[in-house]
Amino acid sequence: MVSLFSDWYKRNFSDPSAVTLLVILICTFLFVYFFSNLLMPVFVAVAIAFLLDLPVNKLTQLGASRAFSVMVVVSAFVGLSLLGILGLMPVIWQQSSNFLQEVPHMVGQGHTYLLTLPEQYPELVSAEHISHVITLVNDKLIEWGQLALKASLNSISNVVALLIYLILVPLMVFFFLKDKQILFDSVRQFLPKDRRMAKQVGIEMNQQIMNYIRGKLIEIIIIGAASTIAFMSLGLNYPVLLGVLVGLSVLVPYVGATIVTLPVMLVAFFQFGASAEFGYVMLAYGIIQALDGNLLVPLLFSEAVNLHPVTIIIAVILFGGLWGFWGVFFAIPLATLVKAVLNAWSTTTGHEITPKP
Template sequence: MLRIFQNWIHRYFSDEEAVVLAVLLLLGFAIVISFGDRIAPLLTGLVLAYLLQGLVTRLRQWQVPHKLSVWIVFLLFLGALGALIGVIIPLVWKQMFTLFNELPRMFIEWRALLMHLPERYPTFVSEDQVERVIQTASGELGLFGQWLLSQSLASVPMLLTILVYLILVPILVFFFLMDNQQISEWLKARLPRERRLMNNIATEMNQQIANYIRGKVLEIVIVGTVSYICFAVLKVNYAALLAVIVGISVLVPYIGATVATIPVALIGIFQWGLGNEFMVLMIVYAVIQALDGNVLVPILFSEAVNLHPVAIIAAVLIFGGLWGFWGVFFAIPLATLFKAVLYAWPRGVEADIEIPQEIEAS
């Protein structure tokens, strides 16, 4: 067993650069897992600067000076942030509380609808089954109310955290964009001179991950905006809230669209019942999902991330469990990083395994 372990170490860690890269990856994951809450503003600023760097690079290609390019992109970022804080978040927050106040009435209507099922379909549904479903839903609704109350009681620390983010993150984004070259040179000076493996992985990541993250952000904005316009035209209640849910649902492939269908259908049923308006809503929603999957995604993600569906779902579950929303958002990039490291990792010549004399003699 010791011989097999030594051969494995010799095969995969005989390269000095591979050892350094393994230590850096392990150290990075350990820092994020252990101190993720404390360094969250720094990581958020770094991610946003990474997303905006493409615009700075494009302006530089158009012969715009570096400082002017950074200021243009930074002011666009502040404008988008202001629109998010001043318009979108208050509207969604207001609709969330309106929906919460309407939940008891919706629950009464839903209960009355369920109580008629045993009369219409006595073969398939019994009164006991309906009562159990109603009791379970009542318990879940009570737990949700308690959770919302606890969140409101803890709103002061949450507001302080948000205030810290609103101050620190834009400052960090600005300096990451302005001093990008100096920071890169400082990091390179502390890495090994021979960086063939790291350069291969960095090239792979820049080709796929940068396009994926920027494309995913653009997809969320487009799908959310189109959904809001369609819901508003159809006069659907809580249009902004549903549009945010539909937009964020594109983060989780294969699952997000299915999960987002539930609130859209429930709001439509409570508003119109199973009438023509509800059917129109579901058809419009199906068209949005079809255009997203068959038109928008191929355009935005021309350089597809070649991952198996099982790997994508596993990455979403693992990283989402570790880091919540950001884990879900970066699940596919992190899985692609893992794949790039796996494929680029040097494989030395396997050491010859000595044959025991007893076996050779036989």
């Protein structure tokens, strides 16, 4: 047993750069795990800096200074973000308020419909079963109402956190982009000199994360806009609210699309009933999801993501459980990091690992 472990250790850690990579990964994981709540604005700023680094580099290649390029790109990004937020938030707030007011009516309609099932299908459904289902639904609605009340009571702290994000994040993005090389050099001086594998993983992940964040933002905008336009043209209630939900659902591959299908289907069903209009809404929604999975995602992420769907779902569950929303958002880059580490390690040990797409 000792010899077996010794052979495994020599095979995987005989290269000093492998030990360096392992130490860097462990220290980074522990740091993020224990300080993620405090440093989340920093991580958000880093993600936005990755997104804006490409246009900054394009401007500097045209002859502009780094500071001027960063100022122009960050100002444009903040301006467009504020324009989108100020344009969408009032509409989303109004439609959300109307939707919450209509929920009791929708629940009453659902109860009435369920109570008719024992008469229509007595051999399949009994009145006791329907009564049990209605009780479960009522209990779940009460639970969700309590959660909503708790969230509203915490709204003051959420507003303070939002103000911190709106002020600190743009400032940090500016300095991350302007002093990018200085910051990298200051970090390198604390790292061991023999870090060949860490450098290999870093180069791969830099391009992967940049492509992923940029592609994910484009995907959210396209899917959200297409869904909103489709819902508006079909006369569906709350089109902007549902369109934004569909757009944000792409943050969680596979799982997000499954979850957001429920509100779209329920709103369409209670508005149109079992009619052709309901079928048109679900058909349009299905076409958008199909185009997203079979056309848009391959175009945007063909070079950024090469992971099996099971791997992606496991990554979403694992990192989402560790870091909540941001863990879900960065689940695919983190899974890609694991793959890059395994590939770099296999190069050292002589057994290359090539995961199936």
